[in-house]
Every structure is written in structure tokens, then in C-alpha cells.
Amino acid sequence: MMPLPYRVTGRRQETSDTATLILEPVRQPMAAARPGQFSMVYAFGVGEVPISVSGPPDADLVVHTLRAVGAVTRALHDARVGQVLGLRGPYGTDWGLPVPVGSDLVIVGGGIGLAPLRPAVYHALDQRARYRRVAVLIGARTPDDLLFTKEYDDWRAGGVEVGVTVDRADTTWAGRVGVVPDLITGLEFAPESTVALVCGPEVMMRFTARALLRRGVPPAAVRVSLERNMHCGTALCGHCQLGPLLLCRDGPVVGYDRAQPLTGVKEL
Amino acid sequence: MTATSYDLLAASAFLTGLSEGHLRQLSYTASRCVFRAGSRVFAEGGHADRFWLINAGRIDLDTHVPGRGDVVVETLGPGAVLGWSWLFPPYRWHFGAFAPQTTFAVSLDASGVRRLCERDPALGYQLTSRFVQVVVERLQATRMRLLDLYKVPS
Ligand SMILES: Cc1cc2nc3c(=O)[nH]c(=O)nc-3n(C[C@H](O)[C@H](O)[C@H](O)COP(=O)(O)OP(=O)(O)OC[C@H]3O[C@@H](n4cnc5c(N)ncnc54)[C@H](O)[C@@H]3O)c2cc1C
Numbered sequence: 001m002m003p004l005p006y007r008v009t010g011r012r013q014e015t016s017d018t019a020t021l022i023l024e025p026v027r028q029p030m031a032a033a034r035p036g037q038f039s040m041v042y043a044f045g046v047g048e049v050p051i052s053v054s055g056p057p058d059a060d061l062v063v064h065t066l067r068a069v070g071a072v073t074r075a076l077h078d079a080r081v082g083q084v085l086g087l088r089g090p091y092g093t094d095w096g097l098p099v100p101v102g103s104d105l106v107i108v109g110g111g112i113g114l115a116p117l118r119p120a121v122y123h124a125l126d127q128r129a130r131y132r133r134v135a136v137l138i139g140a141r142t143p144d145d146l147l148f149t150k151e152y153d154d155w156r157a158g159g160v161e162v163g164v165t166v167d168r169a170d171t172t173w174a175g176r177v178g179v180v181p182d183l184i185t186g187l188e189f190a191p192e193s194t195v196a197l198v199c200g201p202e203v204m205m206r207f208t209a210r211a212l213l214r215r216g217v218p219p220a221a222v223r224v225s226l227e228r229n230m231h232c233g234t235a236l237c238g239h240c241q242l243g244p245l246l247l248c249r250d251g252p253v254v255g256y257d258r259a260q261p262l263t264g265v266k267e268l
Numbered sequence: 269m270t271a272t273s274y275d276l277l278a279a280s281a282f283l284t285g286l287s288e289g290h291l292r293q294l295s296y297t298a299s300r301c302v303f304r305a306g307s308r309v310f311a312e313g314g315h316a317d318r319f320w321l322i323n324a325g326r327i328d329l330d331t332h333v334p335g336r337g338d339v340v341v342e343t344l345g346p347g348a349v350l351g352w353s354w355l356f357p358p359y360r361w362h363f364g365a366f367a368p369q370t371t372f373a374v375s376l377d378a379s380g381v382r383r384l385c386e387r388d389p390a391l392g393y394q395l396t397s398r399f400v401q402v403v404v405e406r407l408q409a410t411r412m413r414l415l416d417l418y419k420v421p422s
Contacts, residue, residue, distance in 0.1 A: 017420065069420050111418035141418035167413045169340060174368065176326065176343035179409045186346035201417040207408070 001234065003042045003086025004028055006062060008079050014147050018112065019077045020054065020065040026084060032059040033090030035097055035119030036197075036225065036253045039064065040233040042086030043075035050230045050248070051076070052116035053090065062087060065115035065147065091233045093253040095120045095197050095223060104132050104189040106217075108208050110139040110180050110200025114147045116225055116252075117199050125158040133189055135161040139180030139204065142166055143173045163187070180204060181211040191216030197253075199225040206263050209256045222256035226263070273298035276374045280321045281347050282398055290391045297380035303327070303367035309350070312364040317378050319351035325371025329363040338364065342406070349402050354378035 010022030033039065033053040041064060042048040049072045055063025068077035079085060097120060099105060105124055109117045117136075124134045136155060140146045143166050152162045163183040165176040176183075180200070194217045198205050205224045212222050228247050231239035235249035243262045245251055274295035277283055283291065303309055303325070310316075312331055320327075327350050330338040341363060344350055350373070353361050359378070385392030 067420075139418075141416070145418060165343065167416070167418065171337040171339065173340070176345070177328070177340045178342050179412050181412075182343075182409060183345070185348060203412060203415060204417050207412060 006087045018067040023062045029059045032057045034094035036094035037090040039087045039089035046075040047072040054115040054118045067112045099195040104194040105134045106196040108137045108198045110204040113200030128159045137163045137183040181207045184211040196222045219257040220255040225252040297377040301375045303371040305369045309365035316353035316359045320373040323372045328366045
């Protein structure tokens with residue numbers, strides 16, 4: 001339960017309020033996180049929050065991308081290279097990769113929700129021949145809020161279809177305007193052999209899941225990441241209980257067959 | 269072999285479930301069309317005399333905002349239907365439409381389709397219910413954007 005000290009060895013400003021930190025263990029490392037899992041990240045003297053791993057599985061290096069929304073995430077966002085943070089984990093369920101050979105993989109991320117999905121994109125690029133079609137659909141508030149934009153061309157070059165849309169844009173934006181579930185309408189995939197990984201605000205996940213279900217994807221094949229507030233990370237405190245689930249242990253990644261009845265449940 | 273208007277209508281997801289007879293009737297009002305990259309499909313306020321089923325490419329719906337230029341309010345991609353202002357008087361486009369890239373579509377003549385629907389209420393019902401579905405989906409998408417989901421929580 002004690003956090004392990006990790007030093008910030010790299011920092012990249014992604015957008016005006018979001019940064020990626022590269023962290024290396026000062027002494028003993030945590031086990032490598034599987035795509036979709038999270039760490040409890042401690043800004044000493046401020047507090048501790050759950051943050052998903054946004055880099056490839058690696059025991060010697062942990063990558064987190066975080067958006068400053070409150071006291072703790074602001075302190076973590078502002079961390080400088082050389083600073084030491086505390087990490088516990090990895091915790092929670094993962095995206096369940098690899099999925100069966102020959103599947104279509106549809107990865108849908110809204111806002112900061114693309115961060116927990118990036119390890120799944122790396123997996124798909126690494127094992128591209130394993131899958132039929134791989135699509136990454138990305139939504140954000142404005143073009144300036146899009147994450148990891150420098151990587152999209154590499155993803156495309158690696159055989160991944162990348163669709164991008166924003167809620168609003170000025171005349172300098174040449175891309176699509178609209179919500180991310182709309183990108184599913186024109187996408188070619190075989191619904192019965194598709195696995196979809198979805199992360200973003202809950203309403204966005206609900207609409208995305210509905211669009212996928214309408215196309216015939218089975219509910220259990222739509223995996224969503226329910227990122228409700230957490231405290232202990234170890235299924236002891238009950239802070240993240242959602243219906244029958246303790247999300248730090250039974251989530252964050254849950255099949256939509258289980259998540260659907262729960263997504264309307266308000267915060268505890 | 270080049271696909272006929274009938275083939276394109278029969279393959280469109282929007283018209284899935286329509287009888288062969290109805291598809292054939294509609295195909296008499298339909299023609300294939302291409303919008304070159306950078307061309308305007310229609311202007312805001314113009315006469316709404318047709319609608320399109322987009323097969324490939326992209327159409328931006330826009331409106332002119334003084335001081336900001338032509339602001340894109342929504343993008344329609346393959347599988348989407350462009351235009352419903354032809355359904356109701358005064359048959360004027362509420363927004364403009366622009367093709368930022370080469371776009372392939374099937375165009376259907378509005379007055380011809382309206383005549384078919386008046387003669388054959390079953391076809392009218394089939395088409396109207398599909399358009400209502402499209403309008404509902406766009407309304408929901410608009411509501412989602414109104415929620416401003418990605419905004420920093422306060
Ligand atoms: C499993 C999991 C993985 C996460 N992964 C990431 C990640 O990779 N990157 C990232 O930036 N954030 C992630 N989060 C969200 C992050 O944990 C919260 O933003 C953080 O706890 C906020 O703490 P704070 O002290 O900075 O702000 P607080 O003062 O606690 O909260 C500030 C505002 O943010 C809202 N808020 C807090 N937590 C959440 C949440 N989970 N969902 C929606 N709104 C919330 C609060 O209601 C409040 O309005 C994840 C959350 C979970 C549960």
C-alpha cells in the first residue's frame with residue numbers, strides 16, 4: 001500500500017491543461033501495467049489520484065498523461081523533471097488484449113480518454129497482422145484539445161485508420177466537426193467479430209456504445225472504462241462502488257453488458 | 269461494371285428494408301453525382317430541391333458568422349444523408365453545404381420524391397420514418413455537444 005518513489009525523467013506539454021510524464025523508479029519498480037490499468041499517483045503533500053498508464057507496458061518506465069482539473073492533478077501536471085512522485089499499482093482490469101486473431105479492433109477515445117487507450121493503439125500497431133481492421137476514432141472539444149496529434153501519421157502508416165472529430169472549430173480547422181459516435185456510421189467493420197475499446201466522459205461512452213450496438217456489435221464486446229472516483233485502489237474502502245462493482249478491482253474496464261445498467265447511477 | 273442509381277440506392281444503409289418496387293421508383297428520381305474538392309453543394313437560404321446519400325468523401329454543413337467566416341457546424345461522412353429541408357415548405361436550406369474533398373453521392377430530386385410519396389403513402393411512411401430517425405440522431409448529437417462533455421469539470 002505504500003507508494004514507491006518514481007522520478008520524473010521526461011515531461012511533454014500535450015495541450016494547455018494536459019501533460020505527459022515519464023517516470024522511472026528511484027529504487028524498486030512496480031510490476032508492468034497492462035494496457036487499461038492505472039496507478040495511484042501521489043503528489044507528496046497534496047494528495048493521491050488514480051491515473052491510467054498511457055505508455056507501452058514497461059516495468060522500468062511508467063508513462064502517465066494527465067489533465068489538470070483540481071488540486072492533485074494540477075500538482076502532478078506541474079511536476080518538473082527531477083521531481084519525485086509516489087506510485088502504487090498497477091491496479092484494475094485491463095483492455096483484455098490481445099483479442100482473438102482476425103478480429104476488427106475499434107478504439108474510441110474522447111478527450112483525456114485517449115490516454116488510457118494509447119497502450120492499446122501501441123499493441124495494435126505492434127501486432128497489426130493479428131487483426132483485420134484497426135480503427136482509432138478520436139473526439140475532442142476543439143482542435144487545440146486533441147491529444148498525441150504528432151503520432152496520428154505514424155499510426156496511419158502502421159495500418160491503423162484514424163478518424164478525428166471536434167465539437168467546435170474555427171475556419172483554420174480542415175477536419176471533421178461533430179461527435180465521435182458519428183464516426184461509427186461510415187466505418188467498415190464486421191460487427192460480429194469486432195471488439196471495441198471505449199474511453200471518455202460517460203455520456204460519450206453511452207452514445208458510442210449505442211452506436212456500436214446498433215451496428216450489431218455484441219454488448220460484451222464493447223469494453224468501456226468507468227473512471228469513477230477512487231480512493232484506496234485495493235477494494236478496501238468502497239469509495240468507488242458502482243452497483244455490485246468495486247471499480248478499482250472489478251474495473252475500470254468493464255464489458256458494456258455489465259456497464260449499461262450502471263452508467264446512469266450517480267456518483268456516491 | 270458501373271453501379272446504376274438503383275444499385276447505389278439498394279446498397280445504401282439509409283434505405284435498407286425498402287421493397288424492390290419502392291427502390292425502383294426512387295431510382296427514377298436519382299442520379300449519381302460527384303462534388304469536386306472545394307466546391308459548394310448549396311448555399312444557406314437557397315431552394316432545397318434535392319437531397320443526397322453520401323457514398324464516399326465528406327460534406328461540411330456551415331453557416332456564415334459575421335467576423336468569423338463560414339463556420340462548420342457539422343460534418344457528414346459516408347453513409348449519411350445530406351438535406352432534409354426539401355421535406356417541408358418553404359423548402360429553403362437552413363445551412364450551407366461544402367465539399368472539402370472529392371465526394372461521391374446519389375442525388376434524389378425532391379419534387380419527384382414528394383410526388384411518389386403523395387401517390388404511395390406506404391413509401392411516404394417508409395421515407396419519413398427514416399428521415400425522422402436521422403433528425404433524432406442529429407438532435408442527440410447536438411445535445412451531446414451542448415453538454416460540453418470535455419470541458420474541465422467545475
Ligand atoms: C481509473 C481511473 C483512471 C483515470 N485516468 C486518468 C488519466 O489517465 N488522466 C487523467 O487526467 N485523469 C484520469 N482520471 C481522473 C483523475 O483521477 C481525476 O481527474 C482526479 O482524481 C481529480 O483529482 P483532483 O484532486 O485533481 O481534482 P478534484 O478536486 O478531486 O476534482 C476536480 C473536478 O474533477 C472532477 N473529477 C474528479 N475525478 C473525476 C473523474 N474520475 N471523472 C470525471 N470527473 C472527475 C470532480 O468532480 C471535480 O469537479 C482517472 C480516474 C480513474 C478513476
